[in-house]
Amino acid sequence: MEGSGLYGRPAAGVLADAGMTVVEVPPHMTAAARRRQRTGSKTDPGDALAIARVRLREPALPPPRPHGAIEELRCLVRYRRELVADRTRQVNRLHADLEQLRPGYHQRVGRLSTTKALDRTARLLRGDTTSRAQVARNRIKTLRSLQRTIDGLAAETRGAVDTTGTTLRQIDGIGHLTAADILTEVGDPARFPNKAAFAMANGTAPIEASSGRVQRHRLNRGGNRQLNKAIHTAALTQIAHRHTEGRRYYQRCRDRGKTKREAIRALKRRISDRIWTHLNTHPLT
Incomplete structure (x- = not known):
């Protein structure tokens, strides 16, 4: 099955519970098998045939991702990555606004990714009633909210890692x-x-x-x-x-x-x- 970790996950679970052996076929293998077909078209029956051929050719394909602690941890990790990416975008936009409002602001504020820097930026914009300054203040509020959520997810992730009982943290450099x-x-x-x-x-x-x-x-x-x-x-x-x-x-x-x-x-x-x-x-x- 292709996509057993996403849209095909419910079907994979039903088949596994029925006693069938289910393996995950990576999408890139399906795409390669599709390119070898004479028509080159993409249809559901054609994809099913390509997936079956990949399974016969590759006996060591992995099973679908299991439910449990690792899957719960995966949800936390991916959500935190999304929020970190959102924070980076907001920092870049705030930087662009500040370059217009207060050229050379970084000499007084420092890196915008810290809480103290955001506090200094808010003080720097105090009394400015322009639209761009108001937008910048809203971005600061958004960044503070994102940071609180990210910190909360980090704490939750630490607890989830301890729950797994992994020994990876015994390796130097791995937190x-x-x-x-x-x-x-x-x-x-x-x-x-x-x-x-x-x-x-x-x-x-x-x-x-x-x-x-x-x-x-x-x-x-x-x-x-x-x-x-x-x-x-x-x-x-x-x-x-x-x-x-x-x-x-x-x-x-x-x-x-x-x-x-x-x-x-x-x-x-x-x-x-x-x-x-x-x-x-x-x-x-």
């Missing part, structure tokens, strides 16, 4: 929010039979680009970018703290002649392997 990102993006860790498959899925495994006697690898820009971002955050956090194992490993890579970027990539792969181990040796409650 509650980063662990939540990892859990929601990975879903069922059984989808990845080994560390190499997991690294390829999250983009930390380099792509071989050898030719003849020249053996080399290039950066992997594929994979799950949200998962890659979480691993990158953990790597930078480890590097910033001298007492961590990651910082010592990073320094050994630098001592062997690797550039900063190469050392970070090597550390990210190491963290990816550690995450896979925790997900597979410490099942969630």
Whole structure:
């Protein structure tokens, strides 16, 4: 089934409860199978045939996302991401207004993403009765409301992560929010039979680009970018703290002649392997 995590989720649940084996066919595989058809048209019967052919060709397709703690956590994480994106847009719009109202305001206010900066901005606009100033004040109210909701979701997410019983937070650089990102993006860790498959899925495994006697690898820009971002955050956090194992490993890579970027990539792969181990040796409650 394609879309078993969205519109097809109720149907997938009914089929699974009836004792049928249901697997998720990724949309990109369906699209590739559709392109191989002679007509190239998109119809429901044609898509059903393409999905069936993909299932016969790919025996290791994952099951649909299960209900439970991870799915609840996924809802919180995605909603928080939406609100963070909304906050960024509001900050950008407020910045554009302030550049018109108070050129050079940032020297007195600082970054608009903090509560203190918003308080300074409100004082800066005090007494200004123009329409643009009123709009800016409304944006400040919206930003404060968004920040309160985001903070509340962060607290709720921390509780949801603790409920899962995950041990990911034992890894240096992984806090509650980063662990939540990892859990929601990975879903069922059984989808990845080994560390190499997991690294390829999250983009930390380099792509071989050898030719003849020249053996080399290039950066992997594929994979799950949200998962890659979480691993990158953990790597930078480890590097910033001298007492961590990651910082010592990073320094050994630098001592062997690797550039900063190469050392970070090597550390990210190491963290990816550690995450896979925790997900597979410490099942969630």
